[in-house]
Amino acid sequence: MIWVKRGAIALLGVLVLAVAALANWEPFFARTAAGAPGGTYRAEIIRDEWGVPHISGRTDADTAFGVAIAHAEDDFFTLQDTVAMSRGRYGAIAGEEGAKVDYVYHLIDARGTAEREYPKLPARTRAVYEAYAAGLNQYAEDHPGEVKLANLFPIDGTDIATGFALRQPFFFGLDSVIGPLVAGELLRREHGPDIPGFPRPPLEGAAPVGEPTPAPAAKQARARVLPTGEEAEHLGSNAFAVAPAKGGGTTTLISNSHQPYRGGVAWYELVIESGEGWHLAGSTFPGVPFPVMGHNEHLGWTNTVNTPDMIDIYKLELDASGTRYRLDGKWMPLESRTVILPVKVGPLVLPIRREVLRSVHGPVIRNKDGAFAVRYGGIGKLGQLDAYYHLGKAKSFAEWEAQIARLAIPSTNFVYADETGTIAYIYNAAIPNRPQDVKADWRSVLPGDRSDLIWQGAVPYAAIPRIVNPASGWVYNSNNTPFTAAGKGSDLDPASFSPVLGIELKQTNRSRRAYALLSASGTLDRAALEKIKYDTGYAREGYVARLWDELGRMKADGELAKARDLLLGWDFTADGKGPADALAMLVIRDFMAADYSNKPFPDVPEKLQAAADHLMTHFGRLDPPLGELVRLRQGTVDLPMDGGSDTLRAATTWDVDPDGRLNMKHGDSFIMWVEWTPGQRVVSRSIQPFGAATTRPRSPHYTDQMKLFVEHRLKPVHFWRDDLLAKASKPRRTIVTNAR
Structure with missing residues (x-):
């Protein structure tokens, strides 16, 4: 029986080694930055009485370094999640749900996009992202006990760019296409109610309104696909801009974004300033080194989600081996590679193998109905890193719109206002430049064997809806069609825009209420706008x-x-x-x-x-x-x-x-x-649901804005440095640097 005991001991040893391997393999195979960003950075962080950081530096890069430090002080927990996503390692933190994100990371080739496109950005732009990465590295080095995963740091600018590449398609609903295709489920048409006077042209073979088309996913007609279930919670926001003639002499911009209160797309408030002309207040997402909506001295903007038809699906014809697809009568190799998804299960991290496919159309998903390629607006591009950076530096509407006109930012409505009284609504979207002379139902699943259906680039900027200084004196958006944006007599005519653009015609209750209240108002001063912003009514429509x-x-x-x-x-x-x-x-x-x-x-x-x-x-x-x-x-x-x-x-x-x-x-x-009031400096107020430090329970700013938030009150934004130092109670000043 000795050999039995020895065998049992040996087996136990093997099991122990296996468990140890599963608990520790992932960090050893993790991708790390080729080298931490070089350079020396120095920034000043002053926090106001609400803990909101005012970050300044000699250069934009210095300031970006300070942004990373300040944000990490408040929410390093979430910042690490975004870094893990940009490395395809989120499953090692969040288990199965994180592995789904990692699968999409590989499927859309987020890393490859960043590695190809990031070096093409201007050196000055890249310097900002490198400095931001250096700030996160510095914080991780100084606080090793807070780091969730081994070998997660150091990172570099390519990692930050990868995060942009991964997130950008989800704002126009790519996940709502990938999810059903992976599961082999039906995709649903957009049927929303027609706007009175704006009838939708009939679509051949369309299903009854409100019902799914009774066909397999491979044959499912589609106008565009909206997020379903929990994803729908990201489709929110209100935005308003009022010209001085309508606002009692004051130009007003109201940013009212609806995002999750916690997590990777929760807002973080900050004010930034630099010796190179940056001076911007607003909010940003984890992983972004500056406000992506807010205002500078001269102008401001805010965003709401729009949902044009940005996605096309192609049914591929595969050969008997399943390794080639037909295109223009020729067989093309279907790119295939195997990726390892780390999936945390209890104390273990399991390595799960998955195949990732790609054709010339884009990423490919194979299910019980066949193989489907997906192509979407902005695919393979990263110009938004440069466009967003320059938006905050614009000093006039012309400079600001020049960045929007690049269509480098793939989607989201923009509502704009400035010190001159100019207001604008822009239905920003890099809508695919589908050929008009090709016979195809772009609202259906397309045949994948025709190269003439594989569009390149986006439509011209002039093709998308845009309203500047309407006679009504106001513009708004509440995730509704762009054809109700400025009131009767100022709205755009939908007949002026190609149906191939796939512009949504839907309304929301928020839109119905905002349109009615704005239209019925006389002077839209602060009191009138507050009643509209905090309106709790439903239209019986x-x-x-x-x-x-x-x-x-x-x-x-x-x-x-x-x-x-x-x-x-x-x-x-x-x-x-x-x-x-x-x-x-x-x-x-x-x-x-x-x-x-x-x-x-x-x-x-x-x-x-x-x-x-x-x-x-x-x-x-x-x-x-x-x-x-x-x-x-x-x-x-x-x-x-x-x-x-x-x-x-x-x-x-x-x-x-x-x-x-x-x-x-x-x-x-x-x-x-x-x-903006004539003869006065720009002033702003703001509020968050919780506070500036949403994952730091010991911070006094963990919950300090909650009472104001539920009472419909706003706090001051200390945009100006002299105001910050004079009025903020006990501002806290620190100098941060990576010099040793």
Whole structure:
């Protein structure tokens, strides 16, 4: 029996070694930067009474170095996630969900795009990104106990560029195409309601409005695909600009972005300044070394998500081996490589092998219906790194628009205002330059064997919607069609734009309310605009009208009848004052999501029953105050919220806590209010849902903005240095450098 014991001991040893290998293999195979960025950087960081950093340096690069240090001081936890994503290592942190991101990283060749395109950027632009990478490296070196993964640092500018390449297609819904294709599921058409007077031309073979086309993914016609489910929470934001003639002499820009409150696309507020002309206040994402929306002394801009048809899908014809595809009568090799996805499971990191395919069209996904290539606007480009950098340096509308006109930023609406009183709305989108003389249904899955269907580049800037200084004196966007943007008499005619552009015709409730309120207003001064911005009303139109019409026809008894009658008596405002507000909050969200995502209309009795059950279980009544149900929670702070899932005061998405409360995680997030008054310097105010240090519970700025946020109040932005030093209570100044 000795040999049995020895065998067992040997087997145990093998198992121990295997476990150790699975726990430690990933860092040894991780890609590291060829060399940490060189150079010496020095920056000053002054934090105001809210912890918002004002970062300055002799050069732009010095300032970018300081931005990295300041942001890491507040949220190194999230910054590391973005770095891991840019290395294809997020699965080693976030498990299966992170591995999905890593798969897309490989599928769209984010690293390859950065390695090809980043060296082409101007040296001065690259210097900013290299300095930012150096700042993250410095912080990691100084705080090794905070680093999540071994060999995650050092990084360089190519890593920062890779993060841009990975994220940019998701703002116009690439994930909503990749996900269904990988799963072999149906893609859904956009059917949203036509705008009165703007009929959509009929599409041959189109499915009934609101229903999916009953065909496999390979044959599914599509106008464009919107994110579904949780992805829909990223489709939000309001933006307003008012000219001085309409605003009582003041030019106003209101940025009201709706982003998640935490994570890689949560806003971070900052002010930057340099001896090379940078002076900009606003907000940025983790992994970006300057504000991507905000204002300088002369002008400002903000963004909302738009969703033109930026994506084309091609069905490939493969040969019997599955390794070649037909193109113009010839067989072409299908590029194939195997990648290793690290997937954290408990203490182990499992290496999962996946095949990544590519054709001349773009990335290829193979499922039960065949092989599909995907091509999207901005594919293989990274000019946005340079365009965004120069937006903040512009001093006039002409300089600013010259950067937008490059169409280097693949998508997002821009709303603009400046010190001269100029206001503008631009439907920015690098829409594919599809050939007009080729017979093809660009709204369907295309044949992959024709090279004439493989477009190159984007349409001309002149082809996209644009409004400058409308007679109405205002522009806005709330993720709606660009054909309602400035009021009757100032709006664009959709007939003036090619249907091949695939411009959306959808409205949101926020858009309906904003359009009506702006149109009905006289002077749009601060008080009037505040009422509009914090409006909690619903228009009985679109999905809201359909929902209430079905409630009116619904037969019910008992508790369900009481819930129905309570909603039928609702005043269509989510201000927290009516007895039906909480019930309406629970019911409307799924119908809004279905409308945004082109899903079938949910079952009304089922959703009403679920909402009623939730309220009775956790509150013992159908009519608790809205503020008891909807909460803003962080640490030990727990505050009531108002607003709705599709109101201008947005409370969009939540987690349901064990006590039944809705813990808000997405909706109104960073708000910035900018004003230019003749003879005065630009002034601005802002607010965040939590504070400047969202992942630092010990920081005084972990929750210090929450009370202001729920009370519809804003705090001052100390844009000017003398204002910062004179008015900010006890500003904290530090000098950061990588010199040793």
